[in-house]
Every structure is written in structure tokens, then in C-alpha cells.
Amino acid sequence: MTAILTNPLRVGLRQERVISPQCIVIFGASGDLTHRKLIPALFELFRQRRLPSEFAVLGCARRPWSDEEFREKMGAALADEIASHRTAWEQFAQGLFYEPVDLQQPDHLVRLGQRLESIDRLRATRGNRTFYLSVSPEFYGSGCRALAGAGLLADAERSRVVIEKPFGRDYASAQALNKVVQACAKESQVFRIDHYLGKETVQNILVLRFANTIFEPIWNRNYISSVQITAAETVGVEERAGYYESSGALRDMVQNHLTQILALTAMEAPGRFDPEAIRNEKAKVLQSASLANEEEPWKCCVRGQYAAGGSMARPLPGYRQEPGVNANSTTETYVAMKVAINNWRWQGVPFYLRTGKRLPKRLSEVVLTFREAPVHLFDAAGGAPTPNQLILRIQPDEGAEFKFEVKAPGSGMRSRPVDMAFSYDESFGEPSDEGYVRLLADAMLGDPTLFTRSDEVEAAWRLYTPLLALIEESPWQLPVQPYEARTWGPAAADGLLARDGLIWRRP
């Protein structure tokens, strides 16, 4: 008998909330995100029977495609997936439509409204609409205005708008964008997406902390000496030079993904599992956070840029040699910083954040290092006892690991560190959904728990304002330091921790 690959007893066990009849309208439907992430995620929801039969996707972009062309292009992008689920795709594709729309043209919006009404009649979607702005960030505000102007956001119960990252370029622009968006729709209609929050392991931070009694009593300054949050990528800038040159690692990764992980790691327990209660706590902790040295941010932050590296057999170009990148670019591809959280729980505990491209490994993790035992009673095999560490592995090899000291076998009383590990793969053996699957479903359900609220976004930008101002006004004080591709960033990043007598965890 062949081995059973999936757990047949697990199938269908989760009683999922069912999405109301709905039309999801994707602006920027001819773009990369639509065929790489959004349509695959919606198809996955369809295959999991989590979409109602009264469901439609309306792709909108400037290109003059027909419904059939849109279906073909989406089908081509999902060819491998469709090969094994052809019947499901044929059913799903019947709900795909396309309308050429330029959001800046009022008559296009009128036509869009009429098309939506006809889809409501055809697919019985009952006027429930989720508008997904997968367009260039400079069109977020005008896109919302156009939708509101056409009356498409008027029904707060039935219309929602999902806005991709980045939400603003800095604190001021995020505030301005929030004002525009909030003038067009109620906060309850606005879903600012950060796909990191769709990851199972990011959500697991909440469960680990608040569903267990053993962690929360020690999750504070009395027991934790430092926290490291790392998001490392092995890839370079790839085809995103146009965007990346103007954003850099700070805007692309730190302000959103790493800050969200920081908030989940450091927030207080919400009173109940409720979107507003959770977002209140996240916003509060971000409002308490600051760079470790706001007056002289160059002392608590390091910027780097990858230089050529790799091996003789597979050399890797430096960032400045990548297609589309300015040969004198000062955009950071690496950033490391020390952040303080000025509240009762975390006062004095440094939080170190780092992210970079072309690092040796692709991984995201949170490392909580506990204080050392007050007295060292035993010889340590490694010379000194290793502090206890709790490592939350977000990707890959999702799971958690706890490092602690045990007696090394043999005579004498020598201690050595061991790992106690939990792996999602070993325990559950099921691949988790792609982040967009979860987040799209939540947006259509109207559940904002995993989306960032306006005050959270602003607090996150405010946190990095001194740094952004420094880079803008006197970049020479915080130059990008080159690091060889496939190394762990510039030496100065090690220095950042060395000043506190610490080292980065080498995963």
C-alpha cells in the first residue's frame, strides 16, 4: 500500500467561516501581484470550498482585455496548478471578469459601477464588494477618491478596500494618505495589507504567548536580556530595481514586516481576541518604541549594500551592478538597528532588528535571549554557560526552539547547551496556506485582525522618522557600507551588538 501523504482525518475538520456572496475587484489586474499571488490565493480558497458559489473576480487595469483574455492569462500563470485541478479551474474561471478601467477617468468609474451591477445580477453577489488596490502606491489616495466619488464605497457594510504596502513613504505621507483614505471610507472598510501577518508562524507568536501560561510571566525585562528580529534574504534586488531604488530595505522590510513582528512580540495581552483589542495593543507598543538613540541615530543603526560576491563558479553581482540600479546608488540593501521600548515591561531591553538581501540564508526569526543564571555553579563545556534562548522560526523550517543547559554525560558536573525543538512540519506535516490566502479571506469576511490600522501605520513610520530624516538630510552620517554578497552584512552591524557585549545569532 502506498504511503499516505496527507492526514485524511484532518480534511475538512476546521469549520471555516464562510465568505458572504462577494465580488472582489482587483485594480492593477494586469500586474505581477495579481497573477503571482492574488488569483492563486483566490483559486486556493475556491478549492478549499471557502468561497461561496455567488462569487466573482473583476480584474481592472488600463489594458483593453476581454473577460476571456483575462481568464486565459490567469490560467496561463497557474498552468501547473490547473493541470491537477482542471475541473475546479473551469468552475472558478466562470467567475472571472475583466473591465478596462483607468481610475483617473470618471466615465470609467461610471462604467465600472454598471459592470458591477451586472455582475451582481449574473453571479448573485448582492452588492458585496472588496476593492483591492494592487496599483502603484502613488495611486492609493486617488484610487480611493475615485471609488468614493463614484459612490462605490458608500455602503460601509458591503464595500471594503484593501490597500497594499507601502502605505506612505514616511510619517507625513502616511498621515496624509490616511486622511485621504478616511475621508473616502470608514476605518472599518479599510484593510491595509502586510502579507507577513498572513503567515502562520507570525500569528503563532500570539498563540505561543497568550495561550500558554509558562511564557508570559517571563516575557519581560526581568527575564529577557535582549531580543533579535531577523529577516534575511538570499536573493538580490531581482527585477524590482525601479521600486527598490526609491525604497531600500528600511521602507521595504523594516517599517512594515519587521515592525509588525516587533509589535506582536512586545505587545501586552489583549483583553480578548478581538480585532480592535489586538490592534490597540499593537499600536500602543509601537507608540512606546523608539530608536535607541533618537538624537544620534547613526549610533544605533547600520546601513549596508551588497557588493559582488559568490563563488568562482557562480559569481554574484553587487547591487550597483544590478540592472536598473544607479551605479552610484546609496540605497541600503541591509539595515540593522537597535530599538528601545519605553514601557514597564521592556524598559532597558534592547530590540535588535536586521534585514538584508544577498545574505547567506533565507530566514526570518525572533530570538529572545534570557538573562544568565545569577551564579554559575557548574563548569560549562563551552567555557561559559550559554544563555537560554527561545527562537521563533518564522521561515523556513517553521517552528520554535528553546536552548537550555543540561548536564553533559560523564563524571563531573559540566553543563552544555541543548535544543528542545518544535517543528510545524514534524508535528503537523501540512503545508500552511500562503499569507495571501488567509488575508484575502479575512478581508472578504470583514475581519481586520491581521491588517494594520491607521494609527499602527503612523506609529510605525514615526518610529523610523529620525532615521529617515538623517538619510534624507545628512546621508554621510549614515553611509551605506558594502558587504560581500552571501555574508551576514557589514562588520559594523556586528559592532552594533558588540558594544552591548552581544553577538548576532548565527542561524
Add this chain to the structure above:
Amino acid sequence: MSPQLTLQAPLDLPPEEVNPYLHRLWTHDLEGSTGAATFTLVVWEPSWLEQQMVRIGRVDGPITGLLRSELLDAARQAVPETGLPYSTAPMDPRLAWAIGQKEGNHRPEDLRGQFVESAISAHMPRRLITLAPTLDPGHPLETLVAAYCPLPEEGGAGAACGDVVVLRGGMGALKQSLDLIGSLVDDTLPCWVWWNSSLDEPSEMLEALAPVPRRLVIDSSLGEPRRCLDLMLARISAGQAVNDLNWLRLRTWRESLAMVFDPPSRRDALGHVVQLDIDVEGDHPVKGLLLAAWIADRLGWHLITSYAVEVDGPGPGITAEFERTDGVAVQFTLMPVPMGAPKTHPGAIVGMRLICEPQQRPPLCVILCSESGGCMRLESGGMASMELAEGVVPLPEESEEMEMARLLSGGHDSTSPLLAAAAPLAASLLPG
């Protein structure tokens, strides 16, 4: 969360005034408030046990329709006095009937339909219609109407309100109110019908209240087992969305068993099951059969034979043989066991055992036990050479109303595919 009363005192109206009053309410009195575009919930709420216990003075009124702990305690105490076996669950319809033979004439206030469980009101039903049959079959029809809005802390700040209609009377009067009920159900919104009683009751009312496409909620632990399974099967076959609270209460068992086989290293054993044993409380086998049927369906077993066996217990046992996809036989036994303190509903699972014999690996024995019971029978005998995986299955602590709220939050418009697959197999497993 404690149940809440409607925010205004219900108005006692003649039946013919109900529709005009509701029309006035929504067009004038509640102008500016939006009626929630959600669903209608129709509840058949006889609460026979509560009515009888209050009538004989074993619990105090008013009658609420809710399963209060003092009601369940009093019902448990009453079991021995009725001559029923100790294993009789408080919700067993035979108990309400037996108590009905006792003397008593307390006449408390009847508030059925006026308590709205917060978990249910949080889903903002557009209309909640409760049919409350009285013990007196000749009681004339009373109709009570009230508007209600969820409290702000329940997410009701948007003032999406609903209304509550209670129809109370003897069976004859309620049958005459069926036209009124039809006019109160908005066909443009989903309608759930919760048959919150035994399925042994005369079927005309159920037939009238729950035609397809209304979504039906039943409890297959209440009623004669064959009738429960046949009715469920007929409704599913007719394309109705059927939700069974007895099936939902199996959630923790299904979840616990699935958890045992989550680690990939154990998956292979699922293809090599040779024996399945399930112990249930008392003589109601439906829940145990649904559990066995779910396992058999998920693992692709084919039922060969099933028959009743006499055992030393409160009822007959069931023995069956399945055939695995590779042709190997799987033996199944369902054993009724006596319980001193049975759970609320008949036929709760006491424990289960699954024995797998994978090739070139030691046999695996999985034993899951109810949190409140013992598994001595399943733990005995011949397992020393097996890898043992044991677990305790937590008891769900949710009330009927919470289960119902969970269903409403799911919003499912079709029968769970797992239940749709398990129900016919469970019906085939039941001998006779």
C-alpha cells in the same frame, strides 16, 4: 456571556396584528435604524424537560428555554425516581415523558424566546421566531413581538437591529399559526430552523417549518436512533443543508484523533487499521456510529456487515466488519456502557481505541478517553507489544446556544461534506 432579555418588553398582540405592527415598527418607529440583512432564525422550543420540572416544582420558574445548570442537576436527581436506568442522560426525551407522569401544577411565567443568547445576538439575526408549545394542548395562541438591537459591546453599535417574535400555545394553536410564520420569513434572506427537541415528535410541524431550502439544525442524540438517522439522511438526500448538533459535539473527538496522526511519521499507520472500538454512554448509539462512519469514510473503508450483539450493558452492542482499500478486514465494535453520571445528551462517547498493524513496524494502539470517564475496558488486554498513543479528549463546555452561534457564524449553506458522507454509513451500521 450571560443571555440577555430583549431590550423592550414584548408586546402581546393578536396574531393578525403581528405583521402590521412589524411593518409599522420598521417604517416608522425604527426609522433611521437598519434592519440587519442577515438571516431569520426559527426555533422550535418546547423545552419539555424544563416545563415538566417547573410544573412539578423541582426547579423554579420562569421557563426560559435555556439549559440551566440547576435544571440539569434536578433532572439527574429525578432519574432514579422515574425507574429509568442510571445511565439516562438528562436530555433523554424519555425522562421528560416520565416526569410528565408525576403530579404537580406550578404555573410559572413563560419567557421562552425572550432570552437571546449574546453569542447568537452578536450575529444580528434579522428575525428570531420562537415557537413555544405549552404542556396544555388546548392553550390558545399568544403572539409576542419585540424589537431588539445588540448591545454596543457585542458589536451592535451600527444599530443593525432585528426583531423577536414568540408564538406560544398548544400544539393545535401552533399548527394554525403556520401561515403566519410563513409570512414572517423573508425569502430573500437565509433561514435557519432549529429543531430544539426530540426528533420523535410528530413530524408535521418539522415538515411545515423546515422545507428546503431552509437550513435545518437538529440533534440526532434526541430521539429513537433509527428515526434520527433516517430523518437526517432523508433531509440531506433532498439537498437540504442539515446541521446536527450531535455531530458538532463530536468535534473534539475528531480533532483529537486527527492530532494523533498529524506527525507524518504516524500517517502510514492509518492505512493499516485492523480494529476500531468505541464505547458510548447508555443505549443511544448514534454519536458512536457517526464517529465510526467518519473514520471509515475518511480511510476509504467499505462496510461488509453489521449486526447487533447482546452484551452486558444498558443496551445491545453493535459489531461490524469493514474492508480496507487493500482488502484487509477491519473489525468494529460499539459497546454501550453504564454510567453513574451521564453527560447532558444521550450516547456521549466514553472512549475509543484504534489498532493499526503497519508492515515492518510494531503495531500502534491509539486510545482516546473522555475527560470525565474511564477507559478501563479499552485499556485492557494484549497491548504490551504495541506502540501506545493515549489522549484525553476535552469536554466541550459550550451550551446549545453557543453551538448554534458557532453554526451561524459559519454561515454554511450546505451540509458539511463530512457529515453528508458519514450519515449514510452510520445509518447502514445501525442494525435492523
